[in-house]
Amino acid sequence: MTLLHVDGLAKSFGLVVTARSVSFHVAPGEALGIVGPNGAGKSTLLNLVTGAQPVDAGTIRFDGADITRMPAARRTALGIGRTFQIPRPFEGLTVFENVLVGSTFGAGARRKEADEQAWQALETADLTHLANTPAGSLRLLDRKRLELARALATQPRLLLLDEIAGGLTEHELPALIETISAIRDGGTGVVWIEHIVHALLQVVDRLMCLAQGDVVATGDPREVMASDAVAAVYLGSPDLESDTP
Amino acid sequence: MTVNTRTGPGTLKVVRGGWPSLAGGGVLAAIVVFLAAAPWFVFSPGDVTNLVTLFALIILGTAWNLMAGYGGLVSIGQQAFIGAGGYGVIKLADVVGLPIPLAVVAAGAVCALLALPTSFLLFRLVGGYFAIGTWVVAEVFKLVTQELPGFGGGSGLSLTAFQGVDRVTRIATVYYLALALAVLVVLATYVLMRSRIGLGLTAIRDDKVAAASLGVAVRRSQRIVYVAASGGAGLAGALIAVNGLRVSPDSMFSVQYTAFMIFIVVIGGLGTIEGPILGAVIFFALQQLLDSYGTWYLVALGAVAIAVVLLAPRGLWGLAARGRYEIFPVGHTVRPPT
CATH class of the missing domain: 3.40.50.300 (P-loop containing nucleotide triphosphate hydrolases)
Structure with a gap:
């Protein structure tokens, strides 16, 4: 297949x-x-x-x-989920909100379910400790992790x-x-x-x-x-x- | 897909707002209550008429910010809908015979409807070409209005529906209508930005390509805000018309409105709900203070705009709140599961 x-x-x-x-x-x-x-x-x-x-x-x-x-x-x-070579975070949103965009729109999850899926993606990418940090202030490694977390939140196949x-x-x-x-x-x-x-x-x-x-x-x-x-x-x-x- | 195991299911909490926002909202509500009571003991009829202009500016700033600040659609042609709203309310009140408040709301709705086909034309253009295109559309609206029979050509129309209504009743009707609509437009913007659509719009504001890659329907979201913002511009135009009692093509379709809206939004803070309100108040205050200085008034506006852009690139609200405080809480704060 x-x-x-x-x-x-x-x-x-x-x-x-x-x-x-x-x-x-x-x-x-x-x-x-x-x-x-x-x-x-x-x-x-x-x-x-x-x-x-x-x-x-x-x-x-x-x-x-x-x-x-x-x-x-x-x-x-x-x-289909993707990450960008040069990270493109939504700088005015927090890390959690960035990932929430993926679970809300990419995976079509609603409210509580979207929150949970976003959190799971943050756990996988090891970013939960920065959940409430504005994405614009992240260093490179964390920007890369955020790219991964956002893509994962869309529940890609x-x-x-x-x-x-x-x-x-x-x-x-x-x-x-x-x-x-x-x-x-x-x-x-x-x-x-x-x-x-x-x-x-x-x-x-x-x-x-x-x-x-x-x-x-x-x-x-x-x-x-x-x-x-x-x-x-x-x-x-x-x-x-x-x-x- | 399976991912790493979760800690403590169901204990994740997402908080939106809190007491500082409630306190800010309370202060705003108190100001609204004061404004609602004020005409009877504080302001002269002249002041009341001026305040209608402030409420129209708040609507204009909020609507332009929704479109440009969140939707990334920098239009310099929203005067198309200010004019359409102004002419529309006069036709709806005088010809159709709607009561004034209903005519104003209907004029806004007509403008939103007009914006839908216009968007299909304009959305073929991007960036600077889109901006110029919107101005061209505004000029077309103006020329069509001038040429249509029954629209008064180059000299415009006067509102006759208020004839026979005494001055105090007329001024009070327009004042309360404008106050109510300004409050409604701001609240509607807040509800929209707090919703799922708002999250998508904020993502579009920061990075369109990334937003699309995460599943945000960029085009559709932009169309929604363009239509909504044009309805808002139409409401403001209708208020300006019923406040001034007459409209002419040169005044209602003036590109100066765009300059005012950009000033208001940039001074206040692009991409925030609070910014355009603050910007409109500052713009209105400058307008009132410098009214008698003729062209120096424009020089002062320019100087203020340059100073703010250089010293507070995120606007005065951005400077004051530092991105941490919201009166209208649209952000999410996570309380992790323990």
């Missing part, structure tokens, strides 16, 4: 191609990692899947339904993480890895874009490498990282003609 099925997705900004013909799929309880150099089109891919930007071509199917042209808010209601570990220190990583693994093990599909490869490899079941809008390699995480094509993307190719497999 497939939860997310992306087929032939294309997106260009003028002459810059950020997705040429990208296809991939994610099953419930499966974690797909995405790596690639800066400008490979990783964040754009999330924007296309969540509906933050319209696609030029291709289809996106979620749980069997075509959502290619569906507005972002409705995709969230269907069960598919969670898209955009460099959630970026900027965290080595000793902050294990807790995050454990949290994401637990979410995946609970049956949620996870797509995780990350530069910190060793963190990614501890969680993901499959790995996809993107470069300049193309899928360079996809499959078993360690095999993908060891492949010549991926090495060529990061380190340059000894033979300039063969950058794709």
Whole structure:
């Protein structure tokens, strides 16, 4: 069974191609990692899947339904949650209220139920001690946690993480890895874009490498990282003609 | 999806407001009671007529703030609905024959209805283009009004429904109507902002993209506030018309109203319920104090606006409350389960 099925997705900004013909799929309880150099089109891919930007071509199917042209808010209601690479907290609201937006609108919960779901998400992201703090005053680690908590409060069946570990220190990583693994093990599909490869490899079941809008390699995480094509993307190719497999 | 286990089910408490808010609300209620009693022993008829202007400004500021401060829709063309409300109330009172209070409310409703199709046109534009578009719509409203038969062309209309009513009764009717509507508009805004829609609007105010990613229907919420704010502008326009007894295209569709609304909201505090009320009072006081100084009055307004933007970027209410105090409690405070 497939939860997310992306087929032939294309997106260009003028002459810059950020997705040429990208296809991939994610099953419930499966974690797909995405790596690639800066400008490979990783964040754009999330924007296309969540509906933050319209696609030029291709289809996106979620749980069997075509959502290619569906507005972002409705995709969230269907069960697609995301975090932003650069955190985008509602700075004038408290941490709890930020998360409450997710449980109220994303999960469609009412009053008491919305409060409870928001609190649960804060517990998962380890943010309960800051619940009444204005989100604008959070430091980076807590902003990242808030991104995760808000996305979780929407009760996602598919969670898209955009460099959630970026900027965290080595000793902050294990807790995050454990949290994401637990979410995946609970049956949620996870797509995780990350530069910190060793963190990614501890969680993901499959790995996809993107470069300049193309899928360079996809499959078993360690095999993908060891492949010549991926090495060529990061380190340059000894033979300039063969950058794709 | 399963998440970490919870501690102590059902003991989570979310508190909204408390005694400081109740105390603030009590002070406001006392001011309203004072204003309701005042015409009989404090103010002259001239003052009473002036105060109607203050109540109209409170409505205008509150409505513009709802749309721009919360909805992120910076319109510079709400004079379209101020004018439509002004002309509308005169037609509804003089031609249809509605009693004045009903005509004023109906004029506001007509403006909200007019705003709905207008929104489908304007919402195709974003940011600065939206702002300019709203002004164009206001000019179109003005030109159409001038050209329509029976609307008095360039010289406008006079209200005749009050003919034969003695001056004191007329002034009292308009005064109490304006006071009641100002209170109602502020309370309605409070109820809206405390609701689910209000939470979504506040999220839109801070970050539209993030709000959409969490499931907030940004477009629909914006349409709701645009329609509501236009109804509010229409109510204010209708009050200005029945207070002044006449309307003309140049005065009712003046872009100056937009300058006043922005001043009121920015001085008071954008994106708060209390801010526009405070801003309207300050603007009104400056207007009364500096009335006799001619153009210096505009210079003073500009100086005050610059000073506030530089020294209190969140407005005077933001400076005073520091984001911690609300008379109208829309925030949530969590008492964690123990």
